[in-house]
Amino acid sequence: MQLFTCPFCGPRDETEFHFGGESGNLRPDGTDVTADRWASYLYMRDNPKGAAREIWVHMNCGEFFVMERDTVNHKVETSIALDSAEHA
Amino acid sequence: MTRRYSALSLFKEGLAGQKGWEPAWRSPEPKKTYDAIVIGGGGHGLATAYYLAKNHGITNVALLEKGWIGGGNTGRNTTVVRSNYYYPESVAIYDLAHRLYEGLSADLNYNVMLSQRGMVFLAHSINEMEITARTVNAMQINGIDAEIFSVDDVRRVAPMLNFSPNARFPILGGGWQGRAGTARHDAVAWGYARGASRLGVDIIQNCEITDFIIEGGRCRGVHTTRGSIRADRIGMAVAGHSSVLAAKAGFRLPVNSYALQACVSEPVKPILDTVVLSPGTGVYVSQSDKGEIVIGGALDRIPSYGQRGNLPVLEGVIAGLLEMFPTFAQLKLMRQWAGIVDVVPDSSPIIGESPLPNLFINCGWGTGGFKAIPAGGTLLAHLLATGKHHDISRPFDLDRFAFGRLLDEAAGSGIAH
């Protein structure tokens, strides 16, 4: 059972959180976006082994945030609220 | 040296102290060049190498494995073999695998212990019965053996289930595939390895890919911890680590890596004769020939490459099991583990040439790769040998994501996304 840190609430049990996708996957607006670009936004992932930068939500308070962690040893580095994170 | 496996050879070897058996596969030093390279010594990679040699006569093949063959998901899954899928495209691929499994022990001269004890997928509500009917109808139309089970039918095949009307998830019936069952996972890997090695394939263990050799925009080989190895056709089947190799080759995949847990109880005398799946509780269970209750876990909720189990998911899975099999509460958990699986948005595999020409991929099987090993091997071998898709693999090309032509079995079974 991992401990994640909600930027507002502090450390909470992993079961209170939900994975929201990779950080930096910006949404292209409009209908003239190419099929490849749209598919890339919808589906393609870096899925890094090791250092990762991801969006998570703390379901109890609803905070969306960017978390940096390691996908192998599960060490959590930082948590920053989505609206104060760069290139979220 | 004794090569052929049979009751007679076992008997003869018994008289001679079992000392005449030859190695199950050779462990040669890697050569500088091959006609083809297969990356990944799991079931899919080994099957690919075997079928390259057997179906296409391409025997100058290197199979490169980072650790030890069969040490990844092939040796960590719950060994279920089935083909009860909804879409015709899925049926085609899993049925191919299923049929090859049925002849595999004879083909490989290696007992993979395919045990077709049938599988029941339970329905816990009227709505689930309707969805089951829809799925069974689709299977019948697609030529797969499937039938609807009444409660009494379910009771006949799995009497230990909780048939109380007061159960949290009462059993109203379900679907049944009689040809489904289990196979011995290690035997599948070792059987393919032995078969491939005998046909000339070099199985090279402890050989990790450090980079791809890319020349003129095409893949021409690999750099490894055991030197550079060249070939003009390279296939990769490295479930769980597909994205890592893709990144080295310069492209991305629609894949997230998650841990999938499984666990077994201590061995007990036979109490469960079929495979039982209860989608409502997430229970996916069978009893091994050794007597262990083999419990398939739910996917973890946190992307990870850490090959280990955790507690919350395990608790939920076991709670579901005990709700469906209350008397199993007297059993003890003996071992818990996890494998890393490729999770793809539509939960269907990806097979085809990658964005890097000459490099072909077989990945994205999610939680269901084991049952597909013979098909995954056949289809990747076909791609490597001919450079072209087999009809069965065409729908599973990576290009389906841009076209929007996803093959989502979960969506097909009535789940709105």
Place this chain on the structure above:
Amino acid sequence: MRNLAEKWAVVPDWQTAAIEVPGLAIRSLAGLSQYLVSGKLDAWSKASGVSALGVGAFGKAEGDCYAAQVARDRMLVVSATPLGIEPGWHDAGFGVTVVSAGLQVFEAEGSATAELIARATTLDSSAGSASAALSFAGANAVVYRHGDRLRIHVDRGLATYLWTWMETAARNIAATAKG
């Protein structure tokens, strides 16, 4: 068609329902006015006269009118009497929604309250947390102390579940104390 009501516990009569084991008593608390308030909490405080500082998890609230923080920019305001503030969006920059009936309130007291917490959440009750929203027996709840007692606000639809869960936990607490 089986009547599934037969297998689910009847919704308790909240006026009389009680869980009592040595060291622990739990009751339902009726009549509190509850409001979700989001946005500029200072502006809200100015308009309502209620403090803009809500208590966090296991924090200690006091008095008849107070707030529990449930998110960075959201509070659950609790009052013994209705507040004279209009629900809806206020141009000062906050929104108000009445949830007086939407959240059921339970109150637990006694020396074994810590034992109840230890079964309901993995959160360390001595460590505190900025928001009082947490998973309590698997349900999203707002949990803090009011005086000597523990108050738990939970979605009305899940109140019967939480009650049954607390009955089970209380039995375990009693058995542990005895064993």
Place this chain on the structure above:
Amino acid sequence: MTASRLSSGGSAIDRSRPISFNFDGRTVQGFEGDTIASALLAADVAVVGRSFKYHRPRGIWGAGVEEPNALVDVAGSVRATPNTRATTEPARSGLVAKSVNASPNAAADRNAFIDRFSRFIPAAFYYKTFMWPDWHLFEPRIRAVAGLGKVDPDWKSPGPADQINRHCDVLVVGAGPAGLAAAKLAAGAGKSVILVDDQPLPGGSLLHRDAEIDGKPAAAWIDETAAELKGAGHLVLSSTTAFGIYDHNLIALNQRHNDGRPDTLWRVRSRQIVLATGAIERPLPFANNDLPGIMSADAALAYLRRYAVLVGRRIVVATNNDSAYEVAVALATAGADVTLVEIRKNALPAAPSGVKLLAGRTLVSARGGMRVEGVTLDDGTSLAADSVVVSGDWTPTVHLFCQARGKLAWDETRAAFLPGDPVEGISVAGALSGAVALSDVFSSAAKATSAIGETKTKAPRSTGAEATGGVLAAWPIPGAKGRVWIDYQNDVTAKDVELAARENFVSVEHLKRYTTLGMATDQGKTSNLVGLALMANITGRTVPEVGTTTYRPPFTPVPLASFSGALGGELMSPVRRLPLENVHRANRAVFQEYGGWLRPAHYGGAGADADRTIQDEARRARQSVALFDGSTLGKIEVMGPKAAEFVDFIYYNTMSTLKPGRCRYGFMLSENGVVFDDGILVRLDENRFVVSCSTSHVASVHARLEEWRQDRFGRGAVYIHNATSEMATLTVSGPNSKKLLEALDLGLSLDDADLPHMAIGEGRFGEDAVRIARVSFTGDRSYEVSIRADRAEPLWARMQETGKALDAVTIGLEALMILRAEKGYIVIGKDTDGTTLPHDLGVDGPRTKRKNEYVGRRSLFTDVAVQDSRLQFVGLTVAEGEPPLATGTHAIAKSGGKLRSQGFVTSSYHSPTLGRPIALALIERGASRHGETIDLQHLGMLRHATITGPCAFDPSGERLNA
């Protein structure tokens, strides 16, 4: 008699409290404090079980968790548990123990003959045979002989297991000398401490090994230290196994109780974990080293000192290390005739008094049948013995350290793997860290706690004689004669390891899987290292080159019940309850579970014919007026300066043009274009909307709204409040709905001009505000009246009362489903699936016309989204007199001799109002095929139906305003 109970002594047993239990049909006497194993030994029961594969007779090996042999099914007056370790299970009166894998019993097992064929069935033999004609022919017989214990099919649960979460500064695993010292030091540093040990009493090896601490006998020091910890409020848990270390220093404990309660699961989050898990003694390799009567030397000492059981009269003690000397002396002192066979020639400890020492000698074989009768040494010497106790040295218990991702380091002098580089948050002490002498044990404890903080407590001092750690590695030798057993439970011999090597299964993982070495219930605690060392020897590698096995939870088997806790029955996936549930119960409602809620399916009572009742409700609803509890529909408020812009983005349909006081029906899509939810959006005022979503989607819609808010619009732009539970929503529908509502006198005008279809009004019922929305899911004039959930009962009662004069009918969800299906209204997830796009449902306007951005937009223009073979939403009619189509029926077409699905029936009912079956379906190109008759198939049966529009009733919609 060979093994026997001495007339005095035994620190663990209470001679004043005799007990008796049953083993394999015979009565066994013992004392309170005995384990099943100690009582069986005292009663001189040599054979306690049969091995897994060859059904070899086996006796008790150890005195703890490592036991490979002595497994029993327990039942009787205790809870039935298969495969219980006799060495750790307390003996209790009334307990019935049965040896596993033996029939009828361990002493006389009818499958014992299998051992005679063992040469033909070596490791992994099954991969090489049983292929012709087919594995299925052989498998049933193999299955029947496999497995160990038996599951009791009539087992009844004693109730849910307790599960407790704890936090502490320091968790110490193991209450032996190292653990006790570490706990004491950590407590002295002002830290909160939890000390756990799997034995019933703290003390570990001090319970049977000689020691003096701080000038006191060890027993006194143990009691004093444990009492001190408890007295200071620290938690000391006995009979509790730390079985798993998970991420971020979460450690899982399983606690056993003696009062019949199920075990308790503890989840402890500790800032620091001190592992003082000790070490486990290994067997020595010699032929027939598995015979009953051959036992761990340390266990023999434990049985002597703790339980006053002397394991034999003529005992051969065999060792390669110093630790067995104390055992030999103790056994001799207790009256046994003891010969010590010592592998080493030189550098031996002081000669043990009263013991015959044969130095430089090795055991090569043991002899005997159902129990050991003697041994042969390497020089041919034959010794008679009724008991052989052996020590092949000690394997540190590294399991938890490895679970925590700790790496091991091979220590050549100790011939053992020890914890390598430190792991953050975890320290090691005692035998686990390689310490042997008690003073080293204590200094390792001081070191393990040194980083925790400055302690005010003095580290304990060893003031007695100290153990020494001399050892000469004694691994199996390739090619040795006879059967040298490595894994007792799974019947793996040295020859099996040699076979694996011959066939290229040389890595540790291959060795394990191929031979099943270490895969039994004891998880190889006594065998893993021996197997590894032999493989190293055969292949010319060092032990670390062969590798270490991966240690996974649990350390010892843990009851499944501990993991599930209370998560079962009503407490699993709990249903939500309606505010008016008890009222509906009293009103003969029959409940079903829909979308996570317990809701009335119909109101016919439990004995009623459900179909008839539902038909009757649906028919009457169209005739006059129907009442329906629709409280479960989502009510999520969206407020703030950019609320209108926000809902435009969220919905497929343009919503910003909605006027305050009006409602609009719309779809929400996922980014992949699939229709995710449908429902009514209400605009209350300029900056405030209420999203009414499907019952089962409230949580997910709420989460999506919050995500887009924070990810696209910014926190200050809009705020989301889920107020679903605040209001009960009572629906009045039908031609007389207005009449009924007027009679309620809600204080607002119901004239169609003031409250037209898709408008809302505010009124009052008594003191409470009510909101009336004129929306319809039946196709008839309908009003949804929302009121505070806790005040809904009087309003519902008034509606019922008023309705009597109008022949009103209260309908459940099943009748409502018929009514909406008559109109062709969809239910998301039933009439759609995870591929359905909005234009498949005939709603193409926004897709072709909208200019601004919305969720899922680009996905509506992919190749697949625009292809003409899509499944489209239609109605189906069957020929007159035919029964309804089954939901799930597929439309079929034949192409190239093969059947192909063309879509399927999503909803199907008999319509009482139309007097015929109605069905909704998703059919390939269905929208352009109205009037076409198609083939359908259900469970092999062929049917026909004609494609129509989805709406079968009142297609012009006149009844909305009738």
